[in-house]
Amino acid sequence: MSIRRTRLIAALDTASHDQAQHWAAALEGKVDAIKLGLEFTYACGLDAVKSLAARQELFLDLKLHDIPNTVASGLRALAPIQPSLMTIHALGGAEMISRSRAVLEEAFDDGRKRPKLLAVTVLTSMNEESLAEIGINTTPLKEVVRLGRMAVRAGADGLVCSAHEITALRDALGDGPELVVPGIRPAGSSTDDQKRIMTPAQAARAGADWIVVGRPITRANDPAAAAQAIQDELQAATL
Template sequence: MSETRQIDLIDRLIVPLDVPSPEEAETTVALLGDHARFYKIGHQLLPIGGAGLARRLSNRGKKVFLDFKFLDIGATVEKGVASAVKLQGDFITIHSDRDALKGAVAGRGDDPRLKILAVTVLTSWDQQTIIDNGMNMSVHDLVLFRTELAAENGADGVVASAQEAASIRARFGNDLAIVTPGVRPRGASSNDQKRIVTPAEAIRAGSDHLVIGRPILNAPNPSVAVKDIMDEMEEALADDKGV
């Protein structure tokens, strides 16, 4: 694996606010307090106040992942990202399509904060899903193909399973950030994810940030769940440094 990126441990964990309302999201953030700093806002909250929530979290010193997964003609994505810049987010997702990525880069402009992440292959997909969608490639090759598109068209990073992270690191070094969903601590249910790994496995494979939701949100004590995940990540990082 390439040299580990220098990222604060607390910023490596992204907690998705996949709850029914902004009020419940605020309750989750308050419950986790200083144990977590990076939060993802996606489709569930976007239509019902997610934009305002993003601004509030940012104003309180939190980091915000705008998981909007834009995919449209470049001009439309450009306008969407130009609007999203106003939410003061740190990450935004765009499907790995050449025209969409070019539009996103143009819409982001010279904003120093918002990083564009290209979605490669959803972690809920496996090889059979690829076939069912009419594609004649392996999951691994499709992820690398879409990562190549991301790199060529100005993305700052990709969303990819840790199962492909090592190959991405080997090919692109530290040029791209790798954000990995589908991460489950040992013993946790896989739910609807298919290509899953543990936090330690993801870090060792080269992932920079891990998106972990239900094992935290559904835990009897979410703060303890976060601490356990942080400890596991820290161990893996120490192993990589030979500590």
């Protein structure tokens, strides 16, 4: 596996525009991107998302999942925000992923940098028991690799997975796909509602391209210092 720089995304999970702006300003220059998801987008709207994206690289994590035409139309509507990374659910199937990639290629055929299309595999809040409850009778690892193969073949630029699946995905798919890894908790942090977690250093050594950290940064007394500590840990992990 080639040595890669693991980059840090701060998850700004809030329904408050003012709070998100405060965090984004405090973290500018300390993180490589910010993540905005369902909570902020539904509460504050796309204009607010676009205003924050104008200052920092954006991971727009809306996890679209619908029939192929609806998801493609949704991505076309989101394209003016120009995020760096966008998510859809791998469980939507190969046609949905392929149509999504095609519509982004079309929307960004003018030379602007196209957002990377990421397929969400198995949510980090799920374990084998959770999968069985929805009729998937296998381990998270096997399901992630299965979905990952299908998604990359269909046109996804990368995958969202837990740190525990990075090595298996690299073995199956090589260094090409970008792996974005939530469920990251610095040593000593609360696990909250995450089940499949690792520390930043562990994820970096395993081969993550991006890690996503939320509450350990945003709930810290000094979010900028918390982010810098994670960046230092990431750098030390790859020396």
